[in-house]
Amino acid sequence: LATLSYAIACEDVDVVAKCELPGCPDLIDLLLRVQSHPSHAVSVAALEAWLALQDVPTAERHPDVAGPLFIRIVDLLIPRISYGASFTTWEDEGDLDPQEFAEMRRLVGDVLVSAYFLLRVRYIDQVVAAISADPTRWTVTESALFCLTSVAREVCARVKARAGGSSVAADKEATAQRLVHLVRELCGAAAEGAASRHELVLSAVCTFVGSFAPVWNVVCPPEVLLDLLSYLRNATKFPGAAAAAAKSSRQVYVGCGAGLVRVAKTGDAHNVAGNPVAACLSSTMEAALRAGNEQGMKLVAEGSARLCMQLKDGELLRQYLCLTVAPALQSLQQSLDLVRHGSDDAQMEAARQSMASCLRVIREIIRFCDDPTGLDGASHPLADVLNVLWPQLNEIVLTPSCRQHEEVLSELLNIHGQLVSVVPNLVAPHFSSLIDLVVRAYEESHLPCALDYVTAAVEAFGGNMETVESFSKLLAHLSQCTCVYLTQEKRPNECPELIKSFYEMVKRYLLFCPGALTLCSEFTTLFELAVACLDECKGERESTRATLNYLSQLIGWRSLRLSPAVNTALEAASGAIDSCVLQQGETIVKACLGALAGGAPQGLWPSYSDCLFALVSHVSPRSHSTAEGGEDLAYRWMTTVLSDDSVLGLDSGGRKMATETKSAVVRIMIGLAKKGPESKPKAKMLLADFGKMCQGHATPEVLLAYSLD
Secondary structure, three states: OOOHHHHHHOOOOOHHHHHOOOOOHHHHHHHHHOOOOOOOOHHHHHHHHHHHHOOOOOOOOOOHHHHHHHHHHHHHHHHHHOOOOOOOOHHOOOOOOHHHHHHHHHHHHHHHHHHHHHHHHHHHHHHHHHHHHHHHEEEEHHHHHHHHOOOHHHHHHHHOOOOOOOOHHHHHHHHHHHHHHHHHHHHOOOHHHHHHOOOOHHHHHHHHHHHHHHHHHHHHHHHHHHHHHHHHHHHHHHHHHHHHHHHHHHHHHOHHHHHHHHHHHHOOOOOOOOOOOHHHHHHHHHHHHHHHHHHHHHHHHHHHHHHHOOOHHHHHHHHHHHHHHHHHHHHHHHHHHHHHOOOOOHHHHHHHHHHHHHHHHHHHHHOOOOOOOOHHHHOOOHHHHHHHHHHHHHHHHHHHHHHOOOOHHHHHHHHHHHHHOHHHHHHHHHHHHHHHHHHHHHHHHHOHHHHHHHHHHHHOOOOOOOHHHHHHHHHHHHHHHHHHHHHHHHOHHHHHHHHHHHHHHHHHHHOOOOHHHHOOOOOHHHHHHHHOOOHHHOOOOHHHHHHHHHHHHHHHHHHOOOHHHHHHHHHOOOHHHHHHHHHHHHHHHHHHHHHHHHHHHHHHHHHHHHHHHHHHHHHHOOOOOOOHHHHOOOHHHHHHOOOOOOOOOOOOOOOOOHHHHHHHHHHHHHHHHHHHHHHHHHHHHHHHHHHHOOOOOOOOHHHHHHHOO
């Protein structure tokens, strides 16, 4: 019945919208009953009907099928999408299906947005009335708040809009007043009211507060904003609401920064600890750390840093950043003391986990403190933070049980890498000792994060000619360590993250310090290892993509837009590059064509195509004979590979590719490569069609379009 009513309504939606026939009101009433049906499959049908109805302009609808109908729909949806009164957790829930519940809430979003556009402030009034009708029913309160947050983007855009006549202005003002009144009711007496509420309601209130941050920024004075942040801070005490509270704290920090910054700039500029915004930043960070929600901690850290960076004033900014990061530094020190003096293994492991969490928080703060004004040294916003942070980072390095702990070491190196990216001049005096730490850590653990640090360092310091020799020796040592590890301890396919980080690092050498790469004693080994990884990693996405990107850019460097210094360094090494290509060219062609024929995920086809095009372009202009003569390198390599059906996966399943088709692919590919980089998009289309032909998804006729050129 539900399917039939939906089909009729959608098929004759114009007739139903105008209520031209006597049965139209009855059909709409039936759909409303379908909407409130407890069965998910039945209720969803009505949602589709309402969306179809929205495609009909309101001017072409019967008056009752516009605002009045959607008022009834919203009244039905609030209880329909609510939890059961006895709900606690999904593990203990027997009546609701979690997947159906989530899908229903996802599907109602478009209907609710349509309702808001029709009703405007009446929608807000209707939902608020549902909350006020019986505040003790937590299920209705939670679902009504969900209905509000589902239209938050549209409501915020309405309130912030400057254009519009008197009716629009009146609607904006009324909307803002209703929302402010509601948020005051929900967040008033936060400490007393929170404990008596269901955690799902707390989470919904927190989400509501964060979602409407642009509205609070327009209409709320700073003291109200601080009250909202206080509510969110108190909500983090409850596990079920901690994540939503942290996310909303970030939204308020970022969305309401103008008002908070005005308060932050008041009072004693040399002692900001007593400022209410400073106290809020510090206490919110403490609450997030106590809650222990990893994502929540990072969100609060991000929001805090972004708010601080809006201060602009250098001295004030540095003080606020110190206060913001202080709780994480204090917790880090406490964990470090426990590790150094503790004896219980479980307690020490928990302390190391806490250290890793604190380091992640500090890294997140650093990440959002990149100063756009270009200040560095003692004037950088992070200068005072680093004066306190360096000793603690050094203590961690000097503590064996921390240095040997994979997660702590990883986060420690991540923080150093972030510092290199954000404040390279402040890191420079410590760089030599840091490189020693990174090399020692890599030798002991072979963690990808050690290579990630070198990647950041090459990008920051690789342009200095004085560093070329030292960076070259560093690359040679890391290459030797990696080769020994990959041949004696693990195979490349067993450590794809290491391969990815390694070739991301080598690619940075190519782009930022090419002299160190080309002068490296292991240059040829790096090329050979990359080619071997194409086979070993067997199409694993990230490691294969990183390896292909390195090979593509090294082989096809002439077609890249590089600085004159980089071009000069690569031109000087062109003989070594040519030698590597000549030795490994056929193997690369085999890997690329085999992958395109179905040996690798389709998501990697563009990377394989880039590599093959770079290779063919590199050798084709150097040919001294025509492809028809069979002496052209690209022609010989491609023809040899294509002659082996097992490489293309055509030796089983009865699929074949005609010799003429293979020859056409080779001829067209070489022709496109000789035209230069501008033909690269068409060459990638050709290789994609080749892959489809190998898998039986296309016929040789697709090549006619290329032959016509």
